[in-house]
Amino acid sequence: MRDMGGERVQEAVAGSVALLRTAAGKDWDTVKAARSEWSCREAAVHIAHDLIVYAGRLAARGRTAHVPLTVTPDATAGNEGLLEAIETTGTLFTATLRTTPRHVRAHHPCPYFSANADGFAALGVGEVLLHTYDIAEALGLAYEPPAELAEFALTRLLPHVRPGPTPWATLLWATGRGTLPDRAPVTDWHWINHLVLPAGRLTLESLTPAAAADLAAGGDGGYTWAPGGPYDGTREASGMLLKAYEAGVHRPEFGVFVLVREEDDRAVGALGFHGAPDEEGRVEIGYDLAESARGNGYATEALRALSRWALARDDVHTLLATIDRANLPSQAVVTRAGFVRATPEEERAMGERREADGPLHVYLLSAPAGSSGAPTAGSSGPSAGAVPLRSAAAPRPGC
Incomplete structure (x- = not known):
């Protein structure tokens, strides 16, 4: 998956400036941008402001708060001067994107408080497209950017939105x-950066629909993988995520997480859910590892971290793992992570639902007793799930 962030920002800025330059002789000071309290001039300044702020945050290399940057054009700058400001800040942002390592994250509030270069590139593209549209509409200009630009923003920042007839129409809606x-009609919305969770020697990075599509098609999803990765289960789970996105039922926080090793920024496997929790707060979980990464405790470390995160939520009461009975290494992983065997009745019920997977053991991990509505370990029946990630040590689908 080639890094396209800098190119997409450059293309978005060039298209915006080319269109708005055709109306540089119009009144931008008193005409309000569509759906905004800003004038067209103020909306144009906002585009330049976003581009330089995003560049500043990435250049700060991981600050946890806003970098105090802003754009204040010269009072004598006319509309052409504002367009030059957009071009200049766009060039600076593009250069920053191209020199920012993949693992670097910087502060952005919506909703998980950080984004990497790919995420910031999508933010920049989205802001340029939408505010250009608002200005253009107010000035009586027709504007429709290339579909690839709208899709770039959608598949990285609006992963819960079902694709519509065209990417641009979907982004506008x-x-x-x-x-x-x-x-x-949509009356309240915000960008959604992908979720990242610390897990000791690993970082768990949720897959965007863009990365999932690339992995499902045989690509690398934008990651450098340890030898033997990505494993087949990661590609299968990516395909399931993509289908959920296309159906409009994808919940980003209950998708697939890539396990990235901190010491060398290499992806060593994947861990994820088989969908959102059911009405009783039960959700199935699975994982796999690249062959070269097995035997190092990574799966246990990642499973513990994701389990803690999930069970701290109000909508999750029980995690479920189904494992081939012969897959002793995977059973050891979930046991070390705190899971316990389900009752024989629960295992029979799951076996009936997953007959094609062969004989299965079912393991459960529940929220602590006393939590709001939380059952105790082993008291919750299994839920149906999608095709699971393949187990780290089994050739058949499992935990």
Whole structure:
């Protein structure tokens, strides 16, 4: 998966400036941008402001708060001067994207408080497209950017939004700027950066639909993999995530997480859910590892971290893992992570639902007794799940 962030930002800025330059002789000071309290001039300044702020945050290499940067154009700058400011800040942002290592993250508040270069590139593209559209509409200009630009923003920042007839129409609808057949108008929205969780020697990075599509098609998803990775289960799970996204049922926080080794920024496997929790707060979990990464405790470390995160939520009460009976290494992993064997009745019920997977053991991990609505370990029945990630040590689907 080639890094396209800098190119996409450059393309978005060039298209915006080229269009707005055709209206540089119009009044931008008193005409309000569409759906905004800003004038067209203020909206143009906002585009330049976003681009330089995003560049500053990435250049700060991981600050946990806003970098105090802003754009204040010269009072004598006309509309052409504002366009030059957008071009300049776009060039600076593009250069920053191209020199920022993949693992570097910087502060952004919505909603998980950080983004990497790919995420910031998508933020920049989204802001340029949408505010250019607002200005253009107010000035009587027709604007429709290339589909690839709208899709770049959608698949990284709006992963819960079901694709519509075209990426641009979907982006406009999802941000309250347009309509789509059979969909209610959107009145409240925000960008969603992908979730990242610390896990000791690893970092768990949730897959965006863009990365999942690349992995499902045989690519690397934008990661450098340890030898033997990505394993087949990672590609299968990526395909399931992509199908959920296309159906509009993908919950990003209950998707697939890539296990990235801190010491060398290499992906060593994947861990994830088989969908959102059911009405009783039960959700199935699975994992796999590249062959070269097995035997180092990575799976246990990652499973513990994701389990803690999930069971701290109000909508998750019990985690479920189903493992081939002959897969002793995977059973040892879930046991070390605190899971316990389900009752024979629960295992029979799961076996009936997953007959094609062969004989299975079912393991459960529940929220501590006394939590709101939380069952005790082993008291919750298994839930149906999608095709699981393949187990780290088994050739058949398992935990």
